[in-house]
Amino acid sequence: MSNTDLTGFSEEIEKQVVALESGKILTWDVSMQEREAKNEKDFKAELLKRLKSGKGIAMESGGYGLEKLIQEILVIKGYAAKIQPKKGITGIADADIIATRETVLGLDEESLYIQVKHHRGETSQHGIKQIDAYDISGVSKKNLHKILITTGTVSGVVKEEADKLDIMIIEGEELVDLIYDNIEQLAVSTQRKLGVSIGPLFV
Numbered sequence: 178m179s180n181t182d183l184t185g186f187s188e189e190i191e192k193q194v195v196a197l198e199s200g201k202i203l204t205w206d207v208s209m210q211e212r213e214a215k216n217e218k219d220f221k222a223e224l225l226k227r228l229k230s231g232k233g234i235a236m237e238s239g240g241y242g243l244e245k246l247i248q249e250i251l252v253i254k255g256y257a258a259k260i261q262p263k264k265g266i267t268g269i270a271d272a273d274i275i276a277t278r279e280t281v282l283g284l285d286e287e288s289l290y291i292q293v294k295h296h297r298g299e300t301s302q303h304g305i306k307q308i309d310a311y312d313i314s315g316v317s318k319k320n321l322h323k324i325l326i327t328t329g330t331v332s333g334v335v336k337e338e339a340d341k342l343d344i345m346i347i348e349g350e351e352l353v354d355l356i357y358d359n360i361e362q363l364a365v366s367t368q369r370k371l372g373v374s375i376g377p378l379f380v
Contacts, residue, residue, distance in 0.1 A: 221353045227372065228328045228353070229297045235370045240295040244273050246367065247293060247326060250355060251276045253362045256289065269303075270310035280320055287320040288313075296329030300348070302338055309342045326352060 227233040228243070236242025244260050251258035251274070258276035274291040292308040294300045304325045313321060325331075325339065326347045339346050347355065360373065368374070 217357070221350070221357055224356065224371070224373075225328070225349055225353045228295075229349075233372045235372070240273075240293060242370070243295045243328065244293050246356070246363075246371075247291065248274055248276075249363060249367060250359050251289070253359050254278075258289075268310065269307055270312060271307040272311045285317065285320055287322070288316055289322050289324060291324045291326055294325070294327040294329065296327055298329055300325070300327040300329045300331050300335070302335050305335060305339050305342065305344055308344060328352060 231238070234242075236246065241260075248258045248260055256276035256278045258274055260274055261272055271292060272290040273293040274289070276289040276291065278287055279285075280287050290308060290311055290313065292304045294304050304327065308323045308325060311323070322345055323343070324345045324347060328349055331339075331346050331348045336346060356371075360368070360371075363371075
């Protein structure tokens with residue numbers, strides 16, 4: 178027999194005791210899954226913080242960097258996506274990105290009209306009004322979707338208005354989920370702009 182100092186394993190032992198008391202068996206697989214889930218949650222929270230503040234990232238300012246990021250993700254998803262020029266726009270109507278792709282079996286075309294907002298706090302109804310007013314005459318309504326994407330949050334009132342106008346909203350945490358799900362397919366240059374070193378880890 179030998180005496181072994183378990184001081185270095187005190188945290189793991191405590192976790193095992195707590196798990197056993199609750200009727201669970203904490204295996205290595207379970208422990209790894211929990212750690213990965215925590216890492217993912219922490220990563221997403223940090224990414225959203227960076228996107229909102231602009232600190233720790235090197236994307237173009239004025240919202241253009243966010244538009245380019247969303248455009249790249251759309252291309253990954255199989256869309257032909259184009260950022261609309263800002264010159265010549267009059268009135269409230271505006272769409273930052275227009276994306277299209279063939280639907281299943283190529284029987285029709287899906288069209289996305291997207292308004293992008295780079296906000297730290299709450300996004301108002303203005304973005305909804307902009308995309309709703311955008312002229313889509315001549316475009317098939319069958320597979321057409323108008324979308325507001327924001328790094329910020331959207332109030333219940335704005336969401337109700339969006340529902341009435343059949344406009345989809347992707348806000349803060351949902352946007353980060355979208356980025357996270359596609360982050361390994363982003364160009365290395367884009368990953369660097371986000372300050373990400375694939376893990377995903379921040380650098």
